[in-house]
Amino acid sequence: MNIENIVATVTLDQNLDLYAMERSIPNIEYDPDQFPGLIFRLEQPKVTSLIFKSGKMVVTGAKSTDELIKAVKRIIKTLRRYSIRILGKPKIQIQNIVASANLHVHVNLDKAAFLLENNMYEPEQFPGLIFRMDEPKVVLLIFSSGKMVITGAKREDEVYKAVRKIFEKLNELECISAVEEEEELEL
Amino acid sequence: RWRKWQIRARIQSSIDRNLAQAMNELERIGNLLSLPKSVKDEAALIYRKAVEKGLVRGRSIESVVAAAIYAACRRMKIARTLDEISQYTKANRKEVARCYRLLLRELDVEVPVSDSKDYVTRIGSLLRLSGAVMKTAAEILDKAKTVGLTAGKDPAGLAAAAIYIAALQNDDRRTQKEIAQVAGVTEVTVRNRYKELINELKIQIPTQ
DNA sequence: ACCTTACTTTAAAAAGC
DNA sequence: GCTTTAAAAAGTAAGGT
Numbered sequence: 045m046n047i048e049n050i051v052a053t054v055t056l057d058q059n060l061d062l063y064a065m066e067r068s069i070p071n072i073e074y075d076p077d078q079f080p081g082l083i084f085r086l087e088q089p090k091v092t093s094l095i096f097k098s099g100k101m102v103v104t105g106a107k108s109t110d111e112l113i114k115a116v117k118r119i120i121k122t123l124r125r126y127s128i129r130i131l132g133k134p135k136i137q138i139q140n141i142v143a144s145a146n147l148h149v150h151v152n153l154d155k156a157a158f159l160l161e162n163n164m165y166e167p168e169q170f171p172g173l174i175f176r177m178d179e180p181k182v183v184l185l186i187f188s189s190g191k192m193v194i195t196g197a198k199r200e201d202e203v204y205k206a207v208r209k210i211f212e213k214l215n216e217l218e219c220i221s222a223v224e225e226e227e228e229l230e231l
Numbered sequence: 232r233w234r235k236w237q238i239r240a241r242i243q244s245s246i247d248r249n250l251a252q253a254m255n256e257l258e259r260i261g262n263l264l265s266l267p268k269s270v271k272d273e274a275a276l277i278y279r280k281a282v283e284k285g286l287v288r289g290r291s292i293e294s295v296v297a298a299a300i301y302a303a304c305r306r307m308k309i310a311r312t313l314d315e316i317s318q319y320t321k322a323n324r325k326e327v328a329r330c331y332r333l334l335l336r337e338l339d340v341e342v343p344v345s346d347s348k349d350y351v352t353r354i355g356s357l358l359r360l361s362g363a364v365m366k367t368a369a370e371i372l373d374k375a376k377t378v379g380l381t382a383g384k385d386p387a388g389l390a391a392a393a394i395y396i397a398a399l400q401n402d403d404r405r406t407q408k409e410i411a412q413v414a415g416v417t418e419v420t421v422r423n424r425y426k427e428l429i430n431e432l433k434i435q436i437p438t439q
Numbered sequence: 440a441c442c443t444t445a446c447t448t449t450a451a452a453a454a455g456c
Numbered sequence: 457g458c459t460t461t462a463a464a465a466a467g468t469a470a471g472g473t
Contacts, residue, residue, distance in 0.1 A: 046464085047463095048462085048463045048464045048465095049462050049463035049464075050462090050463095051450080051451050051452065051461085051462070051463095052451095052452080053451090053452050053453065073460095076455090078459070078460080079453095079454085079455090079459055079460045079461090080453080080454040080455055080456095080459090080460090081453060081454075081460065081461085083460075083461075091461095091462085092460095092461055092462065093461085094452085094453060094460065094461060095453090096453055096454060097454085098453080098454075100452085100453055100454090101452095101453075102451085102452050102453050102460090102461070103461095103462095104451095104452090104461050104462040104463085105461080105462045105463075106462090107463090137452090138451095139450085139451045139452050139453095140450050140451040140452075141450090141451095142449085142450070142451095142462080142463055142464065143463095143464080144463085144464045144465065150379060151382075152379070152382070153382045153383065154344055154376070154382065157344050158344070164332065164335060164336075164448095165344055166345070166448095167344075167345065167382075167383055167384060167385060167386060167467085168312065168313070168345060168385050168386060168387065169313070169328055169447070169448075170447060170448045170449090170465095170466085170467080171382075171383030171384070171447090171448090171465080171466045171467050171468090172383065172448070172449090172465065172466070172467095174448070174449065176449095182449095182450085183448095183449050183450065184449085185448065185449060185464085185465060185466095186465090187383060187465055187466060188379070188382035188383050188466090189465085189466080191464090191465055191466085192464090192465070193448090193449070193463085193464050193465050194449095194450095194464095195449050195450040195451085195463090195464090196449075196450045196451075197450085198451090221379075289457070290457095325447085328447090383466060383467065384466090384467070384468095385467070385468070388467090388468080416468080416469095417468075417469060417470085419440095419468080419469075419470095420467085420468060420469080422440095423467095423468090
């Protein structure tokens with residue numbers, strides 16, 4: 045299982061002058077006609093932040109909570125370096141976690157589409173089966189290869205729980221078959 | 232009371248007006264697609280349910296009608312792609328697909344998983360293929376499904392490749408290009424599915 | 440025929456139209 | 457509802473060589 049992306053909101057209790065920031069900080073995108081947020085890209089950790097005049101921000105691209113916290117600290121440090129006044133400490137809230145997983149089995153999607161509740165399987169539109177799980181409340185994109193995408197979780201344990209649960213469910217419904225796998229190279 | 236009756240009457244008349252307009256659209260698109268009356272009736276039934284549940288609010292009547300037609304085609308096993316249907320509307324495929332998903336989620340309309348064999352019938356009639364070719368193609372697709380080769384793949388592309396092979400085997404050679412065109416997929420897709428089918432199913436292709 | 444790039448689907452927040 | 461951002465899965469598409 046691998047976390048691929050974390051979306052979080054950061055609250056700074058103060059207003060920001062986005063026009064002033066655009067003038068003083070290099071490599072920033074700001075086009076209020078197109079989108080009200082200012083786009084700031086941090087290279088290390090590689091995340092992208094949308095900064096709003098209310099002092100709220102959205103940070104995307106982090107692959108772990110540690111990375112997310114480090115990124116937020118560096119973003120604020122960068123803003124201060126360009127003499128943007130930042131008071132108080134930021135409040136970080138994880139809004140969505142996107143993860144991928146591999147069950148290492150072959151999944152019979154036709155059978156799963158017939159037996160699972162709350163699913164959608166439309167191969168002319170998308171190759172994966174879309175399953176909306178109630179508890180934890182996440183959405184899984186399940187592929188015949190046994191690989192999947194889990195999204196909508198707010199905590200990491202929800203992802204683990206969802207993967208365990210879908211495996212058991214597919215197993216009970218006999219939608220799974222073993223697949224001889226040439227072992228993959230780890231990086 | 233009088234007030235309540237008045238409100239209900241107003242809602243009813245707005246539903247009636249919406250339905251009248253939708254039925255015109257349904258008739259127009261249905262005829263352009265040469266759909267049998269049974270499919271148009273089924274689509275009308277689905278659309279009526281959608282209006283009664285208020286699903287058309289904030290959406291164009293046309294795109295919901297198109298989505299209802301697509302759902303009806305699927306239920307009646309009449310193969311039509313979303314592209315074929317949406318080409319006669321101002322809405323694009325993405326918008327019609329969005330409405331279709333909404334119908335699936337909000338109405339209790341059962342739509343079976345699309346079957347590539349339905350596309351064999353469609354492609355076969357457009358290319359005037361013999362029953363023997365279509366029968367062979369259907370057999371290839373059954374085998375492919377058993378082996379698990381079809382999951383996640385576009386049924387139109389699978390059907391196109393199966394027909395290409397079946398035509399060759401029945402001595403009625405058709406080009407990948409003409410098959411791809413009527414199937415609504417690219418030649419590359421037909422070729423990819425074709426290779427996979429002959430390799431995995433160990434199909435022998437008549438020489439040349 | 441290959442390769443690269445890009446689009447389809449899912450979730451979630453921000454502020455404004 | 458739309459706009460913007462990131463990321464994965466697998467299939468399909470389009471353009472270039």
